[in-house]
Amino acid sequence: MDAEYSALMQNHTWKLVPLPEGREAIESRWVFRAKYNADGSLQKYKARLVAQDFSQRPGFDFTETYILHGDVAEYVYMKQPRGYEVGDGSLVCKLTKALYGLKFRHNSVVFVLVYVDDILITGNFDKVVSQVIQQLNNQFALKDMGELHYFLSIQVTKTVAGGLILSQEKYVKNILKKAEIENCKPCQTPLPFSVVGSLQYLTITRPELAYDVGKVSQFMQTPLDEHWKLVKRMLMYVSGTASFGLHLHKTTVHNIRAYIDSDWGGDPDDRKSTGGFCVFLGDNLISWSSKK
Structure with a gap:
């Protein structure tokens, strides 16, 4: 003070x-x-x-x-x-x-x-x-x-080649502790059908969770037991991949490449589409999204 x-x-x-x-x-x-x-x-x-x-x-x-x-x-x-x-x-x-x-x-x-x-x-x-x-x-x-x-719960590690790896291992451990499943058995994939994910901030360094996060977010107002089971599945996945992160490395190539796709009316309830994109600067992934 x-x-x-x-x-x-x-x-x-x-x-x-x-x-x-x-x-x-x-x-x-x-x-x-x-x-x-x-x-x-x-x-x-x-x-x-x-x-x-x-x-x-x-x-x-x-x-x-x-x-x-x-x-x-x-x-x-x-x-x-x-x-x-x-x-x-x-x-x-x-x-x-x-x-x-x-x-x-x-x-x-x-x-x-x-x-x-x-x-x-x-x-x-x-x-x-x-x-x-x-x-x-x-x-x-x-x-x-x-x-x-x-920085802001994001760990930054230098690589031998001069690049950076962004990860959130400590953040993952805090989430597991809050959910009281820090000793859970890890899973090799996020979900059987890649449906859910509730760890929104974790997608900053984990783009493979973006689709799952978008799905679970649709049920935040009135979640059911089945949604919580899927959330626990996601937590079991990140517990086994806590050290995973985003690799950024030096490059002399500065061209921008973008990829986009949609499931075209894939939601059986309202027939709306889920679209996604990813943008690369050289070989570095710099932006991504998956939302309904």
């Missing part, structure tokens, strides 16, 4: 202003959570001071936004990605300000991925990436988290 409060004050996150007549100040509260490493070990405890903006009233101050998060960031960047962690809800605005007017060398590309208080930065030239980090450092208190190994 002391570190968070010090960051709020040092970065001038807010300024005191008179309270308008007839208005009530929005209260704040401390939120605590633990951050873990990919192996499940504790990385650190985090404290955030957040505004209780749910107390705003529609038609009165509903369009106002109140932020009490500090300008603190931890980062990772790539060639092997490295990352930031950010504690300011006005981050996007400040990122834009920090990067505005920055001149890049010809043919340079920099990607900045932001999710709440986490940032990934990557680019094709180390010097340009360093420029971006310096610009951000002028706006935020940055903490270098080193090479990327774990």
